[in-house]
Amino acid sequence: MYSIRLWAARYARLLELTYRAVEPVIIKLQPLWKSVGYARAEKPVASLEQACKGLLFDCQMCGQCILSSTGMSCSMNCPKNLRNGPCGGVMQNGNCEVEPDKRCVWVEAWEGSQRMKDSDAIQVVQLPVDHRLQGTSSWLRVARQAAERRESLK
Amino acid sequence: MTSRLTIPDNTQAPPAERHGNVGHLERVLRSGQFAVTAELAPPDSADPRDVHARAQLFAGHVDAMNATDGSGANCHMSSVAMCALLAREGHETVMQISCRDRNRIAIQGDVLGASALGIRNLLCLTGDGVQVGDHPEAKPVFDLDSLSLLEIVAGLRDKHAFASGRSLTSAPQVFLGAAANPFAPPFAFRPHRLAKKIAAGAQFIQTQYCFDLPRFQDFMHRARDLGLVEKCFILPGVGPLASARTAEWMRRHVPGVHIPDEVIERLKGAKNQKAEGRDICIEMIQQLREIEGVSGVHIMAHRQEASVPEIIQRAGILGERMP
Numbered sequence: 001m002y003s004i005r006l007w008a009a010r011y012a013r014l015l016e017l018t019y020r021a022v023e024p025v026i027i028k029l030q031p032l033w034k035s036v037g038y039a040r041a042e043k044p045v046a047s048l049e050q051a052c053k054g055l056l057f058d059c060q061m062c063g064q065c066i067l068s069s070t071g072m073s074c075s076m077n078c079p080k081n082l083r084n085g086p087c088g089g090v091m092q093n094g095n096c097e098v099e100p101d102k103r104c105v106w107v108e109a110w111e112g113s114q115r116m117k118d119s120d121a122i123q124v125v126q127l128p129v130d131h132r133l134q135g136t137s138s139w140l141r142v143a144r145q146a147a148e149r150r151e152s153l154k
Numbered sequence: 155m156t157s158r159l160t161i162p163d164n165t166q167a168p169p170a171e172r173h174g175n176v177g178h179l180e181r182v183l184r185s186g187q188f189a190v191t192a193e194l195a196p197p198d199s200a201d202p203r204d205v206h207a208r209a210q211l212f213a214g215h216v217d218a219m220n221a222t223d224g225s226g227a228n229c230h231m232s233s234v235a236m237c238a239l240l241a242r243e244g245h246e247t248v249m250q251i252s253c254r255d256r257n258r259i260a261i262q263g264d265v266l267g268a269s270a271l272g273i274r275n276l277l278c279l280t281g282d283g284v285q286v287g288d289h290p291e292a293k294p295v296f297d298l299d300s301l302s303l304l305e306i307v308a309g310l311r312d313k314h315a316f317a318s319g320r321s322l323t324s325a326p327q328v329f330l331g332a333a334a335n336p337f338a339p340p341f342a343f344r345p346h347r348l349a350k351k352i353a354a355g356a357q358f359i360q361t362q363y364c365f366d367l368p369r370f371q372d373f374m375h376r377a378r379d380l381g382l383v384e385k386c387f388i389l390p391g392v393g394p395l396a397s398a399r400t401a402e403w404m405r406r407h408v409p410g411v412h413i414p415d416e417v418i419e420r421l422k423g424a425k426n427q428k429a430e431g432r433d434i435c436i437e438m439i440q441q442l443r444e445i446e447g448v449s450g451v452h453i454m455a456h457r458q459e460a461s462v463p464e465i466i467q468r469a470g471i472l473g474e475r476m477p
Contacts, residue, residue: 080253080280080294084301084354085347087280088335088362089409097409098283110340123346125354128258128302128317 001058005077006103008056012072012112015056019068026139027146038144046137063133063141069121070105071112078105083126086110177274178246178477179218180329182450183358183387188443188471189450191248191360191389192462194219196231205231205239208459213245215463217477218275220360220452223250226408227287234268241272248331248360249273252281257297258306258317265307269326277331277360278303282409301354304332308355332356334388336373337366337412345376348386358387360452365413365434367441374445383447390442393454394461395431398422432461432468439469 008015033041046061053059053074057067060076066083067074075083079098086106089097094107113122133141182189192212197204212219221236237247249268251261265276280300284292298306306317307330314325332351336344348359364370370390377383395401395413398421405413417434424430439451451471455462466472 079283080299081296082280082299084299084350085343086338086340087300087410088333088338089282090335090338090340091409092339092412094339098285104339106343107340110343122343123350125301125305125350128298128306131297 001055002102004056005058005073006108009071009073009108009112010115013115013117015072016068016116016118023142026143030143030147033140033143034147038140041140042137045140046135049137049139061135062129063136063138064130065138066126068116068118069113069124069126070109071114071116071122073105073108073112075105075109081129082106083129085122175274175327177218177329179248179275179358182217182477187475189217189387189389190215190466190471190477191218191220191450191452192216192459193452193454193456194221194236194247194459195225195456196221196233196236198230200231202239205236206243209240209243209245211459212462214476215466215472216453217450218246218248220248220250220277223252223279223281224255224287225250225282227254227282227284227289227292229288234264234271234273237268237273238271246275247273248275248277250277250279251303252279253296253298253300253303254281254284254294257295261298261303262306262310262316265310265326265328266322269328274327275329275331275358276307277333278307278356279333286407286409300332301350304330304351304354304356329357330355331358331360333361334359335362335410336370337362337364338410341369341373344373345380345382348377348382349380352382352385356386358389358449361388361390362410363393363413363454364390364438364442365417367438369412370442371445374447378447387449388447389450389452390448391452391454392435392438392442393456394428394435394458394465395421396458397427397431401431432465435465436469439465439471443471 050059050061057074058077059074062076079096080087086104090104090107091097094104096102096104113119179189194208194212197208209219221233223233224230233249237249240247278300284290284294309315309317310322311325311328314322334348398418401413401418401421404411421427421430442448442451453462453465
């Protein structure tokens with residue numbers, strides 16, 4: 001799994017393009033989510049999301065995905081759960097101070113972000129994690145928020 | 155869950171008059187004088203006399219003393235209590251807050267309490283992982299990271315509100331600091347990370363030990379290009395190495411400390427390694443002072459606290475000034 005995680009950051013550009021293609025589809029499926037009901041759709045969608053993102057990124061299902069801002073390196077795999085950049089303890093070889101045999105999640109994130117089109121997204125200041133969202137689907141939330149935004153514009 | 159923050163032009167100055175009572179460190183930095191801070195380790199003791207004895211070494215020599223918050227994930231007296239005891243005696247302190255041990259509820263409570271106790275300067279840190287300390291079996295918290303901590307404390311001060319949005323009846327009046335480590339990878343990200351910290355509210359920066367001048371010059375060069383040195387005060391960290399062996403031990407065991415081989419070779423070749431370590435530190439301070447955008451130095455003299463007054467004096471950085 002760890003090697004797939006490293007692969008994902010190396011192919012951040014490809015995954016970014018894939019996500020950009022998939023996101024509108026999830027948003028377009030809005031009528032489906034609405035007719036099934038978000039509460040009922042939550043469980044199967046979250047399971048699917050966990051399966052895909054768990055395999056690719058060791059996703060921890062924080063429910064507020066920022067992979068596109070972190071070069072496709074999941075920051076919840078940082079032992080300090082840092083969401084805004086590396087701590088000061090990164091070793092000279094780029095490995096983690098807490099797990100010395102692993103690359104720093106943020107060294108991967110920086111390199112991954114530099115391969116992406118939206119390489120500036122890593123500059124965005126991320127808010128503290130909302131721990132109530134743990135285990136829920138980010139995809140569904142994105143779809144719902146996009147739908148709500150569209151509705152409010154009408 | 156993001157907020158795209160841009161750095162306001164005058165981040166350096168939330169205007170001084172907005173603070174009812176500007177602290178000494180902030181006044182020195184704003185007046186453009188070269189500031190000196192030093193790290194003060196809290197005792198493993200419940201006796202206030204132990205706190206005062208330690209502070210006595212620095213009194214009259216530094217602009218502020220940093221009380222560390224369980225540094226290296228080791229248990230000591232709390233930084234808030236240490237600073238409160240010192241503030242009562244009229245000392246200027248920088249209270250370090252680490253995200254390792256407390257969640258956002260505990261931390262915000264401590265910030266309000268600290269301000270009420272007369273503590274003016276806060277340094278927001280992520281903190282070391284528990285595995286390096288004396289309680290590796292402890293549960294690490296890391297509910298916040300240093301950046302979201304900065305943003306929350308800035309919100310307490312400027313928006314008069316908790317992170318939840320609930321308002322305060324009286325806001326804490328604090329000068330906000332953060333740490334930077336220009337000496338750890340990913341090097342290209344470090345200046346941008348500094349920019350993020352400034353966007354989140356950092357007004358001054360203390361760095362990890364600087365033993366690699368070219369690396370620091372490069373970092374400052376990039377920080378100047380990003381327009382960061384006008385927006386916050388930067389105090390690089392320095393410290394005397396006791397011997398080549400200590401240096402090698404630190405390099406291996408203290409996360410984020412980078413000591414180049416030349417420094418260790420120079421110590422090895424010296425007759426009196428301790429004196430050489432002080433000389434290296436003094437030279438480093440003098441070289442750092444010449445770098446554009448450096449506003450002061452932060453001295454970390456672990457187990458050599460008594461040498462701090464001599465280092466400051468011989469570096470000649472205070473001039474006629476008596477902090």
